[in-house]
Amino acid sequence: MAARNGFLKPIVVAMGVLALAPAAQAQTRAETLRQLTGNNINTLDPSMPGATREAFGVSTSTYDRLVAFDRKLENGVWVFDRTKIRGELAESYQVSADGLTITFKLRDAKWHDGSPVTADDVKWSLDRAVSAKSLSAGQLGTGSLTKPEQFKVVDAKTFEVSLPKPDRLALANLATPLAPIINSKLAKKHATAEDAWAQEWMKTNTAGSGAYVIESFKPGEQIILRRNENWTGGREGRLPYFKRIIEQTIPEAATRANLIEKGDADIAIDLQAGDLPALQSRGKVKVDSTPQSNGFTMIAFNTRMPPFDNIKVRQAVAAALPYEAMFSAAIFKRGLPMFGASWSEVPNGTFPQPMPVKTDLEKAKRLLAEAGHGNGLKTTFTINVGSAAITEPMAVLMKEALAKVGIDMEIQKLPDAQMSTAVAEKKLAFFTEGSSAWLPTTDYFFRTFFSGEQRWNYSSWNNSTIADLTTQARYELDPEKYEEMSKRMIEEYLKELPLIMLWQANQDAVMTPKLDGYTYWFHRQVDFRDLARR
Amino acid sequence: MRSARAIIIRVGERLLSSLPALLGVLVVTFVLMRVLPGDPAVFFASGPNAGQAEIDNLRQRMGLDQPLFVQLMHYLRDVGTGNLGNSLTTGQPVLTDLRQRLPASLELTFTAFTLAVIIAIPLGIAAAMRPNSLIDHGVRFVCTLGVCVPTFVSGLILIFVFYYILGVAPDPTGRLDIFVSAPPSVTSFMLVDFLIAGDLEGWMAAAKQLILPSATMALFVIAPLARITRASMLGVLSSDFVRTARAVGLSSVKINIVYALRNAMLPVLTIAGIMFSTMLGANVLVEKVFSWPGVGSYALDALLSSDYAPVQGFVLLMACIFVIINLVIDVLYGIADPRISVA
Numbered sequence: 001m002a003a004r005n006g007f008l009k010p011i012v013v014a015m016g017v018l019a020l021a022p023a024a025q026a027q028t029r030a031e032t033l034r035q036l037t038g039n040n041i042n043t044l045d046p047s048m049p050g051a052t053r054e055a056f057g058v059s060t061s062t063y064d065r066l067v068a069f070d071r072k073l074e075n076g077v078w079v080f081d082r083t084k085i086r087g088e089l090a091e092s093y094q095v096s097a098d099g100l101t102i103t104f105k106l107r108d109a110k111w112h113d114g115s116p117v118t119a120d121d122v123k124w125s126l127d128r129a130v131s132a133k134s135l136s137a138g139q140l141g142t143g144s145l146t147k148p149e150q151f152k153v154v155d156a157k158t159f160e161v162s163l164p165k166p167d168r169l170a171l172a173n174l175a176t177p178l179a180p181i182i183n184s185k186l187a188k189k190h191a192t193a194e195d196a197w198a199q200e201w202m203k204t205n206t207a208g209s210g211a212y213v214i215e216s217f218k219p220g221e222q223i224i225l226r227r228n229e230n231w232t233g234g235r236e237g238r239l240p241y242f243k244r245i246i247e248q249t250i251p252e253a254a255t256r257a258n259l260i261e262k263g264d265a266d267i268a269i270d271l272q273a274g275d276l277p278a279l280q281s282r283g284k285v286k287v288d289s290t291p292q293s294n295g296f297t298m299i300a301f302n303t304r305m306p307p308f309d310n311i312k313v314r315q316a317v318a319a320a321l322p323y324e325a326m327f328s329a330a331i332f333k334r335g336l337p338m339f340g341a342s343w344s345e346v347p348n349g350t351f352p353q354p355m356p357v358k359t360d361l362e363k364a365k366r367l368l369a370e371a372g373h374g375n376g377l378k379t380t381f382t383i384n385v386g387s388a389a390i391t392e393p394m395a396v397l398m399k400e401a402l403a404k405v406g407i408d409m410e411i412q413k414l415p416d417a418q419m420s421t422a423v424a425e426k427k428l429a430f431f432t433e434g435s436s437a438w439l440p441t442t443d444y445f446f447r448t449f450f451s452g453e454q455r456w457n458y459s460s461w462n463n464s465t466i467a468d469l470t471t472q473a474r475y476e477l478d479p480e481k482y483e484e485m486s487k488r489m490i491e492e493y494l495k496e497l498p499l500i501m502l503w504q505a506n507q508d509a510v511m512t513p514k515l516d517g518y519t520y521w522f523h524r525q526v527d528f529r530d531l532a533r534r
Numbered sequence: 535m536r537s538a539r540a541i542i543i544r545v546g547e548r549l550l551s552s553l554p555a556l557l558g559v560l561v562v563t564f565v566l567m568r569v570l571p572g573d574p575a576v577f578f579a580s581g582p583n584a585g586q587a588e589i590d591n592l593r594q595r596m597g598l599d600q601p602l603f604v605q606l607m608h609y610l611r612d613v614g615t616g617n618l619g620n621s622l623t624t625g626q627p628v629l630t631d632l633r634q635r636l637p638a639s640l641e642l643t644f645t646a647f648t649l650a651v652i653i654a655i656p657l658g659i660a661a662a663m664r665p666n667s668l669i670d671h672g673v674r675f676v677c678t679l680g681v682c683v684p685t686f687v688s689g690l691i692l693i694f695v696f697y698y699i700l701g702v703a704p705d706p707t708g709r710l711d712i713f714v715s716a717p718p719s720v721t722s723f724m725l726v727d728f729l730i731a732g733d734l735e736g737w738m739a740a741a742k743q744l745i746l747p748s749a750t751m752a753l754f755v756i757a758p759l760a761r762i763t764r765a766s767m768l769g770v771l772s773s774d775f776v777r778t779a780r781a782v783g784l785s786s787v788k789i790n791i792v793y794a795l796r797n798a799m800l801p802v803l804t805i806a807g808i809m810f811s812t813m814l815g816a817n818v819l820v821e822k823v824f825s826w827p828g829v830g831s832y833a834l835d836a837l838l839s840s841d842y843a844p845v846q847g848f849v850l851l852m853a854c855i856f857v858i859i860n861l862v863i864d865v866l867y868g869i870a871d872p873r874i875s876v877a
Contacts (some may be wrong), residue, residue: 040624042623042625133591204625220624248707251825255707255824262697264705415838417573417838417839418840421572421840424573424589455576
């Protein structure tokens, strides 16, 4: 018996190990979220020039900001609510009656290294945001946050922001990924004479208080996060569900789809629109679709370049486009159309909203004749190689439709970097692009996309009415007056038609059926803190 | 002993004489990247107010505001001191990126290449021994198929069958299953590191990840290797010395393996060397399909976003590897044919 025992012992132990191993692994798998993306995470500091969108997404979990947007349920899917702002690192905040001072009361939070978060840290972080050469300065400037003098430490837990004018977007800007609050004592240790704001060090290290801590980071491959058990900045102070997050770069969209269907990965938000109907019909995944309410796909005219400097030519093209066909060929109708509205008076001040443009070939021909192009004209339409799956079918349909009214359109395809260079240098006459604004208020949209010399003024539109209205609306605290100004901006846009809004494509989040809580955020990334497994 | 020393001296001479070529490659890539339209500063300036100021700031930071010649001098100085610049795409120094990614590419290419050689050379020999027989036609068919199907198609098919339908392959996401912990990095070759760490389970996991991508790559190169082996074998088998050997009644094994194969290997070696370097750098598609963190996809991503430093670093690396491989091939030449020396 004894001998037998000795002989069996290793086998019994081995069996025990075998039985235990899968169970242990399954448990960690259940508590781990695995997201797949086609893009890179290239930095841990979201303010680094060149930071990718995925990098912004990760930073929302590793850093806290003073405040955060709330979320609301819309057609069964959570979406961000820009009208409600709650405290995140701040326990509460108060805006003075004249809108010039915002006072924040900080909560008793701890940095990842265990030391307490103080108002001094907040000041250093915001000083860095407006002073260092980074993406933050440009973003925060849109909320009149431009100088360190605007930030004041009242006491260890009280912090004050003062504004030169009551900017409507000052507070909202502090909720964006470009206003992270940084552990200043830690960061300062890594600052050097040439790099006073520790920008080099923060690319590969974090000094935050966020819901997750970096466990490992391989740029271009994957990032692994571990839950910060001391985090208190969540809704009702709750900890996020997942203990571990893996975000992995998988360049091939079909592979991403396969992995999620098999249940080996949990979520992806960048699958190909064309694959989704088949994925949905097989029923192994859950798809949360939301129109990107703060984005748009559009066709831009260069309003400073003939023939599109003539309003009538722009209107003619707008009347000739086959909107419905483009909508189904390019994105399989997965989105919200921005064409085909039937109003003649602007119904409300929201922008983007569906515009009263529709296909009317007769009108297009008449307008072209009026513009002096009765014999037709030649033009080149530029699309981006990176988005060719969507834009190429669109361009082909346009070419066909425009030929009917006598416009000979040539299609030019440019690699991504070349295209952005040409757009920034305002060299393209006629092209398509998609873009989004983090803070989707009408004046912000018009300021960013329809005025000034910056790259996002795709149509190089220069309109004094718009310039006046955007500067006024920005500081207008009366909602009714603001609404009135917004409507006037939309009227002006419709009159001159610097570009044609086509649609808001869906953000399709494809996930395993048991995943819950996905939220569409303005930065168009997954916020890991929202998700849970049922 | 003397011949070993002679080889070392000659290798050194060869390496020295390749320096001007490397310098040329460096300068040409440098100029080419800057002549191509597409401005990295514009591409990476993506703030909401990405105006001229922001673009100029980035340009200045990257040194792009300097005249081309000054930029080139700075770059050459940097390369001379072992600094290949920084990648904007990954946010890391290019040297670090390449050091992490080259082993991944090498490991995959070595495996695929070995697989291809093991399959292709016997196939080629078999086809040559019985020209126009069923075996020959069979080999020809397999080869045509291998060349006709592009690697990304065969890769996706393999994934679909072995991962999605049969579920026998691990998920095609890089060098190691995400839930297996990586071994302490010694050589950066997963298989070697796992052996050093004595972790056989991990070794199996890493090996499993390698099977599908290396099979995909091998499928593509089996054809040229098998074809060239066949052609070269046919040529040698009909030559005078083989006929003489047959006439004096040597055994067929001795004739075919010792005399014919050894002589037939020269062109195969040349092709194999070229194939290996091409596989290493040009297998972007396989790397993309299997999310393999190799140098090819790294360079392509950088090229698409006009990120100068990684592309230049990649080309330089490939040029160096090409020099080394050519050298190795030449040494092997000497072994296959004693009349040829390394010079």
